[in-house]
Amino acid sequence: MRRSIPLVATGLAATLTLAACGGGSGGSGGSSSGDGSFNAGLTRAVNPSTKTGGTLHLANAGDWDNVDPADTYYAFSWNFARFYGRTLMMFKSVPGKDGLQLTPDLAQGPGQHSADLKTWTYKLKPGIKYEDGTPVKAQDIKYDVERTLDKKTFPNGPTYFNDYLDLQGYTSPYNDKTPGKLGLKAVETPDDSTIIFHLKKPFGAFDYFAMQPSTMPVPPAKDTGANYKQHVVATGPYKFENYTPGKSITLVRNTNWDPSTDPNRKQLPDRVEVQLGINADDVDNRLINGSLQSDVQSTGVQAAAAAKIQSQPQLKKNADAAPTARLWYVAVSGDVKPFDNVHCRKAIEYAADKQAMQTAFGGPLSGGDIATHLIMPVLAGSKDMNPYPSGADNHGDIAKAKQELAACGQPNGFKTVISARTERTKEVNAALALQQSLAKVGIQAEIKKFPQGDYFKLYAGKPEYVKKNGLGLMMMAWAADWPEGFGYLSQIVDSRVIREAGNTNLGVKDPEVDKTLDKAVVTADTTARNDLWAQIDAKVMDDAYIVPFLNVKGLMYRPANVKNAFINQGLNGEYDFVQMGVK
Amino acid sequence: MVGGRDARRPPWPGTVVTFLIRRLIAAIALLVIVSMVTFAIFFLVPRLTGASTADLASRYVGKSAGPQAIHEVEVRLGLNKPLAIQYWNFVKGIVVGAHYDFGPSKVYCGPPCFGYSFINQTPVWPDLLDRAPVTLWLAAGAAIIWLLFGVTTGVVSALKRGSAVDRLSMGLALAGVSLPIFFTGLLSLAIFRDKLGWFPNAGTYVGFTQNPIQWASALVLPWVTLAFLQAALYARLTRAGMLETMGEDYIRTARAKGLPERTVIVRHALRATLTPVLTVFGLDLGILLGGAVLTESTFSLPGLGKFAIESINNNDLPRVLGVVMLGAFFIVLANLIVDILYAVIDPRVRLS
Numbered sequence: 031m032r033r034s035i036p037l038v039a040t041g042l043a044a045t046l047t048l049a050a051c052g053g054g055s056g057g058s059g060g061s062s063s064g065d066g067s068f069n070a071g072l073t074r075a076v077n078p079s080t081k082t083g084g085t086l087h088l089a090n091a092g093d094w095d096n097v098d099p100a101d102t103y104y105a106f107s108w109n110f111a112r113f114y115g116r117t118l119m120m121f122k123s124v125p126g127k128d129g130l131q132l133t134p135d136l137a138q139g140p141g142q143h144s145a146d147l148k149t150w151t152y153k154l155k156p157g158i159k160y161e162d163g164t165p166v167k168a169q170d171i172k173y174d175v176e177r178t179l180d181k182k183t184f185p186n187g188p189t190y191f192n193d194y195l196d197l198q199g200y201t202s203p204y205n206d207k208t209p210g211k212l213g214l215k216a217v218e219t220p221d222d223s224t225i226i227f228h229l230k231k232p233f234g235a236f237d238y239f240a241m242q243p244s245t246m247p248v249p250p251a252k253d254t255g256a257n258y259k260q261h262v263v264a265t266g267p268y269k270f271e272n273y274t275p276g277k278s279i280t281l282v283r284n285t286n287w288d289p290s291t292d293p294n295r296k297q298l299p300d301r302v303e304v305q306l307g308i309n310a311d312d313v314d315n316r317l318i319n320g321s322l323q324s325d326v327q328s329t330g331v332q333a334a335a336a337a338k339i340q341s342q343p344q345l346k347k348n349a350d351a352a353p354t355a356r357l358w359y360v361a362v363s364g365d366v367k368p369f370d371n372v373h374c375r376k377a378i379e380y381a382a383d384k385q386a387m388q389t390a391f392g393g394p395l396s397g398g399d400i401a402t403h404l405i406m407p408v409l410a411g412s413k414d415m416n417p418y419p420s421g422a423d424n425h426g427d428i429a430k431a432k433q434e435l436a437a438c439g440q441p442n443g444f445k446t447v448i449s450a451r452t453e454r455t456k457e458v459n460a461a462l463a464l465q466q467s468l469a470k471v472g473i474q475a476e477i478k479k480f481p482q483g484d485y486f487k488l489y490a491g492k493p494e495y496v497k498k499n500g501l502g503l504m505m506m507a508w509a510a511d512w513p514e515g516f517g518y519l520s521q522i523v524d525s526r527v528i529r530e531a532g533n534t535n536l537g538v539k540d541p542e543v544d545k546t547l548d549k550a551v552v553t554a555d556t557t558a559r560n561d562l563w564a565q566i567d568a569k570v571m572d573d574a575y576i577v578p579f580l581n582v583k584g585l586m587y588r589p590a591n592v593k594n595a596f597i598n599q600g601l602n603g604e605y606d607f608v609q610m611g612v613k
Numbered sequence: 614m615v616g617g618r619d620a621r622r623p624p625w626p627g628t629v630v631t632f633l634i635r636r637l638i639a640a641i642a643l644l645v646i647v648s649m650v651t652f653a654i655f656f657l658v659p660r661l662t663g664a665s666t667a668d669l670a671s672r673y674v675g676k677s678a679g680p681q682a683i684h685e686v687e688v689r690l691g692l693n694k695p696l697a698i699q700y701w702n703f704v705k706g707i708v709v710g711a712h713y714d715f716g717p718s719k720v721y722c723g724p725p726c727f728g729y730s731f732i733n734q735t736p737v738w739p740d741l742l743d744r745a746p747v748t749l750w751l752a753a754g755a756a757i758i759w760l761l762f763g764v765t766t767g768v769v770s771a772l773k774r775g776s777a778v779d780r781l782s783m784g785l786a787l788a789g790v791s792l793p794i795f796f797t798g799l800l801s802l803a804i805f806r807d808k809l810g811w812f813p814n815a816g817t818y819v820g821f822t823q824n825p826i827q828w829a830s831a832l833v834l835p836w837v838t839l840a841f842l843q844a845a846l847y848a849r850l851t852r853a854g855m856l857e858t859m860g861e862d863y864i865r866t867a868r869a870k871g872l873p874e875r876t877v878i879v880r881h882a883l884r885a886t887l888t889p890v891l892t893v894f895g896l897d898l899g900i901l902l903g904g905a906v907l908t909e910s911t912f913s914l915p916g917l918g919k920f921a922i923e924s925i926n927n928n929d930l931p932r933v934l935g936v937v938m939l940g941a942f943f944i945v946l947a948n949l950i951v952d953i954l955y956a957v958i959d960p961r962v963r964l965s
């Protein structure tokens with residue numbers, strides 16, 4: 031048998047050579063032609079076109095949490111839902127910073143609020159219809175908000191309306207005995223085109239709630255509860271032709287969509303076809319050969335395709351390194367000694383080798399930029415700061431770290447534990463890089479890995495476990511629900527949201543931060559509010575409860591045959607699907 | 614009395630029936646044990662490691678759900694009930710079906726109800742039935758190819774031992790065994806779909822009744838890739854068996870009697886070699902019918918293997934439980950068939 035080895039080696043060499051050739055070829059539609067250049071999609075629509083027709087092919091390596099507007103939380107789902115549904119408000123469908131601004135969709139204008147910020151009123155545009163031609167009424171928006179409250183039937187969606195509306199015991203339209211099942215007193219509809227929200231506590235940025243799929247109208251007569259996802263009734267430019275969970279989604283033109291009521295969307299392709307459950311590497315290959323126009327999940331290409339794109343100029347010109355509202359950081363627990371001392375926490379801030387941690391995530395192009403504070407640049411209100419400079423090369427400032435250790439009373443270092451999620455190889459590698467950098471100042475860190483499904487419920491997010499097992503440093507990533515302070519910070523810095531288990535605030539406990547958060551929530555003026563978010567950022571960094579190290583970027587690929595492709599910053603750095611064309 | 618007079622006696626019908634009943638009871642008992650073990654892994658072990666029923670319920674709610682929402686889901690899924698009751702309800706669902714209440718719609722999940730996916734809001738059994746044909750087609754097509762090529766290559770290789778053909782085929786067999794399917798699969802897609810354009814629909818499965826040509830076009834590469842891996846094993850198995858058999862006394866006797874070489878090889882040597890090969894084949898097919906995880910994932914085929922992976926990734930326990938039970942059923946069934954075939958071929962097995 032030994033003689034056969036050279037044969038196998040020869041065969042392998044031949045196949046690998048073929049692979050290299052195959053990989054580089056690209057398809058005619060995937061990489062050639064077009065007016066694209068690297069990162070062009072961040073600032074403009076690439077391959078602009080107004081031509082209609084054709085089929086927009088998309089793919090998803092997984093599946094939706096739900097296409098029902100009452101039960102969805104995935105970022106890509108909120109993006110895709112704009113094909114078939116309209117909400118009171120939406121992010122501007124434009125490239126660049128302007129994409130962070132909200133604009134009316136079903137509503138005539140932004141919400142009008144009472145002086146105490148507890149009542150918000152929206153007037154609907156006239157002439158908006160469902161796919162069957164019946165008019166959309168304010169009561170239908172109220173009905174979907176009511177559905178969203180029912181976490182027994184719709185457990186996946188966000189809980190903002192549950193938390194802020196003055197529910198007075200209301201639980202679900204399915205338990206509602208009032209005629210029309212519109213008994214929720216917290217939402218009023220004095221006529222068919224007016225909707226008024228009554229909150230139990232003031233909130234100054236309610237337009238962000240009004241942007242969520244929960245405000246997509248659902249006609250009560252067509253509601254089938256959990257089965258409504260089988261045919262969501264469309265108000266957007268496309269309607270469902272078919273949805274087979276786990277396999278495919280097909281959308282076709284909604285002939286009752288009136289573009290004069292909707293300046294934010296286009297209706298260029300005749301059909302939108304989505305294949306579900308496609309191998310992630312194969313999604314990249316198909317993007318490159320042009321048989322797909324976009325990846326629905328929008329988290330960036332896989333490592334194999336990223337390497338190819340970075341090394342081949344004809345592919346790189348069709349790529350965008352899109353900044354996202356997602357941060358990787360190390361949470362430092364003040365409950366675990368010696369991190370109850372701020373100087374020991376600051377020692378970690380200085381000692382961390384952020385460049386090595388960035389490399390673990392794929393480097394600047396497919397990983398992201400090195401982060402120096404909590405609020406990333408794509409968020410409204412982000413103010414650049416670097417309170418713990420870690421040297422020109424970002425390998426850590428050993429001298430400063432040792433000074434902090436001395437101030438902490440631990441000049442020779444100490445022992446601690448770093449937690450990470452087993453399935454997330456990059457996260458584990460970043461933990462290894464952190465472990466090595468801490469060793470340089472005498473901190474001996476042991477890495478403990480936990481299953482990601484239970485990370486917050488049983489381990490890092492459970493204070494009792496953290497304290498008992500000495501998890502001083504916890505690897506963590508957090509993405510904003512929307513690119514604004516509240517949607518980003520409320521679940522990771524407010525000490526009052528910390529509960530027995532399932533926490534995402536892994537250790538920030540500062541009454542001043544809580545106080546500033548409360549103040550920001552009741553500030554209606556955007557500029558003043560953004561200043562308060564920046565203050566929170568500075569205070570949390572001063573407390574050194576969080577060691578930010580990576581502002582995430584996704585290396586995204588837009589084939590040359592997709593038209594009007596651009597990154598929408600309001601959609602967390604995803605391509606704006608509703609603008610795309612194929613002709 | 615191996616090879617004695619009793620062993621050559623024609624089988625007594627009562628013995629065969631007793632044997633079949635015994636094996637059937639054992640198969641059913643095995644399935645019950647599998648269901649209990651699987652159920653315990655998903656619902657008992659987490660509790661033993663400190664997870665509360667609320668922790669289990671929190672897997673089914675959104676990321677910012679409060680205690681009230683978690684409690685509602687806990688009650689709705691019955692996770693707050695004793696484990697024995699939960700298991701009993703699971704078994705009862707398989708036998709008589711179960712009712713589920715979702716908003717305005719009530720869902721009846723008829724027998725065999727393998728539970729309800731609360732993440733996807735669908736009963737598990739229809740989803741399994743929907744995915745099973747894909748795996749069945751994949752396994753059947755690949756099995757034909759690997760059996761045909763594997764056995765032929767093994768026989769030729771054994772007969773031409775030491776020749777260039779033997780070395781080449783065994784070298785390829787080694788490559789087939791060594792190369793993981795996610796490598797050969799992606800490679801075949803890159804070459805035959807993306808580069809040469811021969812199978813444009815590879816990686817895009819459609820049902821046979823929907824479009825037979827597209828169906829075949831989507832399955833050719835998975836068939837060949839999966840068969841390449843398995844054929845390699847069968848080629849090596851057949852070659853080893855043939856080499857051993859060809860050295861037996863009865864082969865020399867057959868040749869001495871003046872039988873043509875073809876008859877000696879096909880009727881005497883190959884027949885004896887095929888018995889263990891067919892046994893392994895039965896078991897392999899049984900395992901494959903439970904889901905060809907890597908092949909289905911690589912070629913994006915919506916079969917049972919991919920279903921299992923998706924369900925595990927989504928923490929969708931009822932679906933995982935369902936697919937494990939179905940996979941176990943196929944394996945137990947294949948074992949049963951192999952046992953029966955063994956008993957038919959070799960009466961000593963019946964009597965043991």
